[in-house]
Amino acid sequence: MRILIIEDEIIIARFIEQQLKANFSCTVQIAINYNEVLDVMPEFLPHLLLCDINLNEKLDGIAMVKELEKSYAFEVIFITSYQSKIVIGQASTVKPLHYLIKPVDEAAIYAAIRLASPVIEANGKLGQLQPEYLPELDLNDTERYILGFVLANKTTKEIADILHLSHFTVKNYRHKLCRKLNLKDENNALLKWALANEGKIS
Incomplete structure (x- = not known):
């Protein structure tokens, strides 16, 4: 499984990366801004995005995911400090597998990925360009x-x-x-x- 962490706080991103590599058979990359995401996506073709919502960019995490979904097939788990019903409702429009509230610990990350893994493994269309892209x-x-x-x-x-x-x-x-x-x-x-x-x- 290929996992892309989209997180502008590099310490948090490295912590999540460490937890993923310690507990799962996966390949992980980190992108800290939208330009890095655009650079990584075509070659890495992740099955799963772990995406922060507040990225201090022209697009927030939700809008970014919607944009990426036009070209790529993946699942997403949001990791964010936003707890408002409005933001959770906005996030639900892209049907994330999970919504984790910061600060996240080892158990929360493990549980989210453990529960997401069967869904990802069962979907052979993930980790590819969308069919209409070519x-x-x-x-x-x-x-x-x-x-x-x-x-x-x-x-x-x-x-x-x-x-x-x-x-x-x-x-x-x-x-x-x-x-x-x-x-x-x-x-x-x-x-x-x-x-x-x-x-x-x-």
């Missing part, structure tokens, strides 16, 4: 072919030989795909995306 990218046939070969773990040279293109042309296509998919232009970023979204590549 068609909006308007990929051409060559880009889809290359994605298919990347999924088959072919190297740039092997793809170039198969498609009778130059090594540099394929490299350029891979670079453009990373930009379209909002991925970091690194060796494994495109492969990770392809593996996580195999059903959308055709």
Whole structure:
């Protein structure tokens, strides 16, 4: 399970990270602001967000989750100091798995993740881009072919030989795909995306 902690207080974020790694089989990343969230989401593709509501950003945690849901499939648990019925009601509109009130301790974090785990494990659509996200990218046939070969773990040279293109042309296509998919232009970023979204590549 991949878990993204969205928390602008790094000490709290590190504490939550420590508890997760100590008690669960999971991969964890931390984002302390909206820009970091946008950087992390495309490559990490979390199954679960642990999200603060008050992030001192242009978007609060609730609005951020609503925005991210347009492109990504995930579950969310809010961790916040807000206890008002109004805020809880607003948070309920995104159907969180849990709503934890700060300060949170080891037991609260453990209970929330323990109860959320079966729900997440049963939903094979989590940790991916939303189904409607890929068609909006308007990929051409060559880009889809290359994605298919990347999924088959072919190297740039092997793809170039198969498609009778130059090594540099394929490299350029891979670079453009990373930009379209909002991925970091690194060796494994495109492969990770392809593996996580195999059903959308055709």
